[in-house]
Amino acid sequence: MNFLQEKLTDLALPCHVSGMEKPLALGISGNPLGLRVTVTVSIEDSDGSAQFSDHPEKLRLDFGSKVPLRTRVTRQLILTNCSPIQTPFTLKFEYFGSSQESLNRKTSLPDLPPALLKTARIQEQLAKREKMDFMENILSHRKGAAFFPHISQGMLGAHQQLNINITGCANMWGEYWDDLLCTVGDLPVTVIPVYMAVVGCPISSLRNTCYSVAPFLKEPTIRFGTQISGGDTVNRTLRLYNSSPCDIRLDWETYVPEEKEDRLLELLVFYGPPFPLRDQDGNELLCPETSEASSPWCPSPSNMSVSSHAVPSSGSCSGSGSGETRAEEQIISVILQGHEGLPSDSMYRVSPKQVVIPAGGNRVMHIFFTPMALDLDIRHKVECAAYALGFMSLDKETDREIPGRMRRLHEFAVGPLRLDLNGYVRLAQLTIELDSNGYLEFQCHASDLIPKNPCCGVLSDRLITRQMKLINTTEILQYFRVLVSRPFLVSQGGTSCDNIACHDHQQCEEEIASSGQQLLLRPQENMLVAVSFSLSLELLSYQKLPADQMLPGVDIRQSEHGLKQMEFTQNLRLCFTNQTEVPLRAVVALPSLQLSTSWVDFGTCFVNQQHSREVYLVNRSNCLSYWTVLMGQEEPVTEDNAFGVSPSSGLLEARPTNSPPPSIPLQVFFNPRSSLLYESTMVVEGVLSEKPCTLRLRGRGSYDERYVIPNQL
Numbered sequence: 001m002n003f004l005q006e007k008l009t010d011l012a013l014p015c016h017v018s019g020m021e022k023p024l025a026l027g028i029s030g031n032p033l034g035l036r037v038t039v040t041v042s043i044e045d046s047d048g049s050a051q052f053s054d055h056p057e058k059l060r061l062d063f064g065s066k067v068p069l070r071t072r073v074t075r076q077l078i079l080t081n082c083s084p085i086q087t088p089f090t091l092k093f094e095y096f097g098s099s100q101e102s103l104n105r106k107t108s109l110p111d112l113p114p115a116l117l118k119t120a121r122i123q124e125q126l127a128k129r130e131k132m133d134f135m136e137n138i139l140s141h142r143k144g145a146a147f148f149p150h151i152s153q154g155m156l157g158a159h160q161q162l163n164i165n166i167t168g169c170a171n172m173w174g175e176y177w178d179d180l181l182c183t184v185g186d187l188p189v190t191v192i193p194v195y196m197a198v199v200g201c202p203i204s205s206l207r208n209t210c211y212s213v214a215p216f217l218k219e220p221t222i223r224f225g226t227q228i229s230g231g232d233t234v235n236r237t238l239r240l241y242n243s244s245p246c247d248i249r250l251d252w253e254t255y256v257p258e259e260k261e262d263r264l265l266e267l268l269v270f271y272g273p274p275f276p277l278r279d280q281d282g283n284e285l286l287c288p289e290t291s292e293a294s295s296p297w298c299p300s301p302s303n304m305s306v307s308s309h310a311v312p313s314s315g316s317c318s319g320s321g322s323g324e325t326r327a328e329e330q331i332i333s334v335i336l337q338g339h340e341g342l343p344s345d346s347m348y349r350v351s352p353k354q355v356v357i358p359a360g361g362n363r364v365m366h367i368f369f370t371p372m373a374l375d376l377d378i379r380h381k382v383e384c385a386a387y388a389l390g391f392m393s394l395d396k397e398t399d400r401e402i403p404g405r406m407r408r409l410h411e412f413a414v415g416p417l418r419l420d421l422n423g424y425v426r427l428a429q430l431t432i433e434l435d436s437n438g439y440l441e442f443q444c445h446a447s448d449l450i451p452k453n454p455c456c457g458v459l460s461d462r463l464i465t466r467q468m469k470l471i472n473t474t475e476i477l478q479y480f481r482v483l484v485s486r487p488f489l490v491s492q493g494g495t496s497c498d499n500i501a502c503h504d505h506q507q508c509e510e511e512i513a514s515s516g517q518q519l520l521l522r523p524q525e526n527m528l529v530a531v532s533f534s535l536s537l538e539l540l541s542y543q544k545l546p547a548d549q550m551l552p553g554v555d556i557r558q559s560e561h562g563l564k565q566m567e568f569t570q571n572l573r574l575c576f577t578n579q580t581e582v583p584l585r586a587v588v589a590l591p592s593l594q595l596s597t598s599w600v601d602f603g604t605c606f607v608n609q610q611h612s613r614e615v616y617l618v619n620r621s622n623c624l625s626y627w628t629v630l631m632g633q634e635e636p637v638t639e640d641n642a643f644g645v646s647p648s649s650g651l652l653e654a655r656p657t658n659s660p661p662p663s664i665p666l667q668v669f670f671n672p673r674s675s676l677l678y679e680s681t682m683v684v685e686g687v688l689s690e691k692p693c694t695l696r697l698r699g700r701g702s703y704d705e706r707y708v709i710p711n712q713l
Helices: 120-138 506-515 537-544
Strands: 006-015 024-030 037-044 050-053 075-082 087-093 145-150 153-156 162-171 174-184 190-199 222-228 236-240 248-257 265-271 304-311 314-316 323-325 332-338 341-343 348-351 352-358 363-371 382-393 417-426 438-447 460-472 478-482 489-491 520-522 526-536 554-558 564-575 578-591 594-595 599-606 611-619 625-631 641-648 649-652 663-670 675-686 693-702
Touching: 006 352, 024 526, 037 649, 075 087, 087 145, 145 174, 145 265, 153 304, 153 314, 162 174, 162 190, 222 363, 236 352, 248 348, 248 478, 248 594, 265 323, 304 352, 352 363, 352 564, 417 520, 489 564, 520 526, 526 537, 526 578, 537 564, 537 641, 611 693, 625 641, 641 675, 649 663, 663 675, 663 693
Parallel strands: 222 417, 438 578, 599 693
Antiparallel strands: 006 024, 037 050, 037 075, 075 162, 087 153, 087 174, 145 162, 174 190, 236 363, 248 341, 248 352, 248 382, 265 332, 304 332, 314 323, 348 363, 382 417, 460 526, 478 520, 478 564, 489 526, 554 564, 564 578, 594 611, 611 663, 625 649, 625 675, 641 663, 675 693
């Protein structure tokens, strides 16, 4: 059937009636309207409700001014055939349309059993995957945005009204303009302007979110846990993914939040680009290699005001490749923005500070946290909150603007990528189990240097070891060193050297005590550290020093009952970034010898007849004593050896608790060889540097027989 759209005027329809000579003629005239189709588009009001407009001047597909990235926004186009003529139609986007081939790509099913494919969980995952693949397919032309009609062509029936959904989506921010060409039969092509403004950041540390169809989630807070005050810098590695078709340069700045009522706005003034290109060492490149590096300024978002002024520059610079000189246009830019925080790189730092994330690729960056040093009186943990802003720049001119089709703001004019940073700092602290007196105390006796077999000689050194228990009650992994000086030691690896001689290991232990081996204690765990006190003859010799020459940390104490002790005090240092001191005290019980008398006078004795007196040697201390007798020079000086003692050496047991002091009788002999007055001194000394006991001796020889002892004749 053919349709003519010509004016009908000379058409007559004859009607023959029987009995009439002439037929009746019915004249027919008309003006046919032909094919008539109206186009209506949906308009979204501010309240979200949809209105429709068919006015030719108001035909405009507006997808909104704040469309989130990777969000499908749908508008309706209604074709109404007001004529009884069936006609074909086609819908085509001029620039941002997707090819039918990309729309027809189907998601392949995973290699799973059919029964498993029918489960609800797998079906849900397949639906998400299908949506994601569909989004990637329609954006595969890498233009940043895409529009597609759900019905791109077909037949419009007589008097038919056809509702067609038009969907737009994007994976890159910016403003997009396009034209929808609607062709219906032989009617003139209807051109419908299309507009969509997309907001959001295509860079994310969450790969699943970055490449999914879900709206962007807030970036997770980068947490550094609790660190030791003034400790080592902590590093967190972060991989950022770019889901857009553009290379995006990030310039990082770190800020510390500040809430002050008198600081509401910030006025920033830049001469030249706010974020110039930098080399690998972070030095500013004064002359970028291409003109694309210089960025035109565009209007800013509502929370920021930008004003710029171009100033011609008389200077020139040489290009890195061709050596040509060209004048650079410097721009003075003034930015007014709300005040949120203070720029600071002392606590948190991002490296590299400038990084280009390629289109569809990823880059690794590092965030460093340097714990601040707290005052020693702050015992609680202190929160260190900050945030890093990654200002996004587009270095390629074609990524910033395509006249009439696309425009993208960047730098301060577009919202930055924000990473919230959080960490806690507290003083390093370990719980130490001490004795009830507040010390880690060592109780020993000077006689510990005397072996069981005195014939082997006295030991020069001996270690007395105790286990010091350290408990980490915090949530921090604590590294520390234990430093202490002689006569205290820290045994290597915490091993015990309880009451053993230290001849072979003396040098090794000295090195450990001075250098301080690094130890590790995990949270909520404990460890035993072997701390030793080195008892030596050298230490015991300190008791002979005068009070004004006594070394620091050494004290001699003597009770009214004669008990004598040498006390050594020192602080063991647990060295973190701060320092904890553990008081140490070693109490050494010293032997205290005493003679029952200090003077023995034999009177006048017959020559060559031996006389004896008994003197008691008493040990008033709770320490074993190994003593010996030394005879002084006799007066007059002769070789008579008139005086003697028996025994001349021996062991004197320690005084038991609540018992009389032990004693041993000494037989002092006098055997004159001539009729002279003899005088001498007997000294009782201990091998443990005890205070010597002196006994003065006196006697006279005579040939007078009246001094003869009868039973010795």
